[in-house]
Amino acid sequence: MKYLKDEDFIKKFGQKLKQVRESKGLSQEQLSLLTEVSQSQIARTELGQVNTSISHVSIYAKYLKVDAMNLFDFSDLVK
Known part of the structure; x- marks a missing residue:
């Protein structure tokens, strides 16, 4: 089975995660502490x-x- 990786989708997901995180007023560090990621x-x-x-x-x-x-x-998302 071939491993599939949709680079565009992965980048868009990352942009969306950042957008939502920032809209909630959280830093990456704060989200890390909450999620333990x-x-x-x-x-x-x-x-x-x-x-x-x-x-x-x-x-x-x-x-x-x-x-x-x-x-x-x-x-x-802004293109």
Whole structure:
């Protein structure tokens, strides 16, 4: 089975995570403390450098107080 990696989708997810985090007034460090995900992992996710896990998506949504599906709505991202 071939490993598939959608670079554009991963970058958009990172942009959306950053947008939502900032709209909630949280720094990467604060989100890291809440979620117990390392700040460097959050930074790499926001930069679109890593293909984050579904478990991380769930925990981000929980502590950002948004529906997980909101993190996949890229319609309001600046191109």
